[in-house]
Amino acid sequence: MNGAQHILDTFHRHNIQTVFGYPGGCIMPLYDALVDDVRVEHVLCRHEQGCALAADGYARASGRMGVCIATSGPGATNLITGVANAHRDSIPMLVITGQVPSGLIGTDAFQETDVLGMTLGIVKHSYLVESADELPAILEEATELAQTGRPGPVWIDIPKDVLLTDTTAAPMSHSAQQAHSCPDLTAAVAMLHAARKPLLYSGGGISLAHAEDSFRAFSECSALPAVVTLKGIGNPGKHNAYNLGMLGMHGSRAANRAVDECDVLLVIGARLDDRATGKLDGFAPNARTIHIDADAAEFNKLRHADVALRGDLNAILGGLSEALREAPLAIDGWRKQCHTWRTTGGFQAADNEEPLAPIIxxxxxxxxxxxxxxxxxxxxxxxxxxxxxxxxxxxxxxxxxxxxxxxxxxxxxxxxxxxxxxxxxxxxxxxxxxxxxxxxxxxxxxxxxxxxxxxxxxxxxxxxxxxxxxxxxxxxxxxxxxxxxxxxxxxxxxxxxxxxxxxxxxxxxxxxxxxxxxxxxxxxxxxxxxxxxxxNVWPVVKPGGSNRDMIDETRRSAADKKEKVA
CATH class of the missing domain: 3.40.50.970 (Thiamin diphosphate (ThDP)-binding fold, Pyr/PP domains)
Known part of the structure; x- marks a missing residue:
């Protein structure tokens, strides 16, 4: 098989059935190979950015890796925004681009760009393939890297001559990355039991870890009042009685108030993004933090973790659920307080009863x-x-x-x-x-x-x-x-x-x-x-401000009236 055929072979072995792409000169050998392949559905988007974002949406909706393909030069640069989008949200993606022939690299050849250099900061890993013999192993490794640990985009840039060169090299088998064993949960359980106002804070890492069921089981058995990030919306399900909604710049007043008053913050699969936390020194000022994540790089990056637990979220959530079933949390007063806040400080949107009124x-x-x-x-x-x-x-x-x-x-x-x-x-x-x-x-x-x-x-x-x-x-x-x-x-x-x-x-x-x-x-x-x-969108926190200083429409109107009187 030549290099292009090895790519299709990788798709077949990993059950990749749908890819998004746009052809061009240096990726042409792969598109030629696609003519004879009925097992891979290629979706022709109308712009390379559309290819990358469609692969991103495919991955988010399915939980499987997305794949996008483009040619060299502008084809590759047009992918960059979509790949950066996937990287920032930890979406598994395989990116394949053609590159000018090996002998022309570095000569400012037609449609040559330094893809490796331009993309280092927006991918989990990247490759410039130097020979056809190394391509099968790179394809196998890239496919694994994109999906294991903390997911993310992996980019393979392949010179045109490599795509055309025959090779008998076989893909190297990569054993799937083993899930981290469940860490010692003793300190986390003890901190939760000592707390009087513990709060559950979850993000996009729940779905990335395919831990939705484990999370809901833990939420049910712990009965912890909970907040979610923008990426964590949907984690608790739509009928969870303890969910206070999204926190942050446009979060609910109930969610932000609970964060402000909690004494233990249990963070699971979230990176404490600035749009969620607001001004850091005003965020959960009275709370100790338990941080659970698959990526150790998130610990102590923005907020000191009193207890940091790295590992498989399913295993950790299962262990916490078991511990709290045996010894439930005694926080009835806190639950009632959060329920009151949820009733009075949730997102409000009155339905306009006037039929001819403008749409709100x-x-x-x-x-x-x-x-x-x-x-x-x-x-x-x-x-x-x-x-x-x-x-x-x-x-x-x-x-x-x-x-x-x-x-x-x-x-x-x-x-x-x-x-x-x-x-x-x-x-x-x-x-x-x-x-x-x-x-x-x-x-x-x-x-x-x-x-x-x-x-x-x-x-x-x-x-x-x-x-x-x-x-x-x-x-x-x-x-x-x-x-x-x-x-x-x-x-x-x-x-x-x-x-x-x-x-x-x-x-x-x-x-x-x-x-x-x-x-x-x-x-x-x-x-x-x-x-x-x-x-306008209400409520809102001023950029760089503290979440406790939320502005809503009522407060804004009062301030306007006061200013006019003055």
Missing amino acids: GPAFIRQLSRITPDDTVIACDVGQHQMWVAQHYEFDHPRHHLTSGGLGTMGFGLPAAIGAQFANRQSTVINVTGDGSFMMNAQELATVRRYNLPVKLIIMDNQCLGMVRQQQELFYNNRESQINLDDNPDFVAMARAFDIPALKIERTDQVRRGIETILAFNGPMLLHVAIAREE
Whole structure:
């Protein structure tokens, strides 16, 4: 087999059936080999960034590794944002690019770029293959690395001559990485029993470790009040009585208050991101910390861990559950207090009863949550709509909520929805986006149409960059700068140009019918939702501020009135 055929052989042995890519000169030998291969489905996206983000969405929705392919030069550089997005959120991905022939590397050849140098900071590992004989072993090692330990993207850059060269080298067998044995839990259990106000804090590491069931079993037996990060939404399920919701910059007042008053913070599969913690010296100021993670690099990076437990989350959660079943926590008073906060400090969004009134963003998302099936996958873009979904949509599983957490990539949602639909052929997949984010990768409407994917698209259109406008309003004296999008195209006509049916709604009385129409349609469909330009996401914490100093609409209005009186 030549190098290209070895790549396909690796796909077959690892049951990789779907890949996302875009051809070009230096990767052409692989595309030539694909002609004769009926076991690998290649999805042709319309931009290499779309390929990477679709592979990312496929991995998030399925729990399996995503694969993307591109050629050298601009093909490789166009992948970079999508690969960085996967790296920041620890998504398993195999990235394969062609490179100019070995003898031309370093000569500024046509479409040559230093892929290895450019990508060092956004991958778990990377390779520049120097000979066909080493390619089979590299492919095997890369496939394992991407999926074991803390997952992440692994990039293989392959010169064109290597893809064409025959080799009899066989892949080296790599034993699967052994899960860490369960560490000693004695100190953690003792700290939980000594606590009067312990709080459970979980993140995206739960689903990355496939530990959803273990986490829910622990949550049930411990009955700990709990908060989640943006990536942890869905961890507890939608009916968990102790879940206080998302914490952080746009978190619930209940969640942030519980963090502020807890005396032990049990962190599982989370990296204490700045958008979650706010100002660090004001974050959980009275709490000792138990930190559980698969990656030791996260311990003590931002917050000192009084107890650090590295290992397999399933094993650790199972051990903690067993310990707390034998000796339950005596924290009834704390549970009642958190329940009160949840009742009075959760996310509020009154449904507008006036039928002709303009559509309110949070109320629309709550209606969407009520109408859609429990297994619906929501792929968000980045902006106000992203936070409204995080606050007001009730997710029953973390793999149903696809969102760009660490990088905040506008344009993520549509390609991610495409990847999720390939991963879950029978599921309802919805891309909830804003007018700004949608235009970042709108060309992928052609991919939706090409494969007749039943993806539903909802554009929440306020004709501006809403989150930037909100920040400028609240923290920059309302000095608006470069946020107007009032020259948006007609999104309904745009969708129809791609042969995708579409409709527009503008009033409250149109919401239910609009949602039900796109869900009932057998194929892709777009819903254009007009919302008010001035609508904000509440509550909010000032960037760099402490989570205890949340601003909500009531406090903002009072401050405005006081300023006017003065």
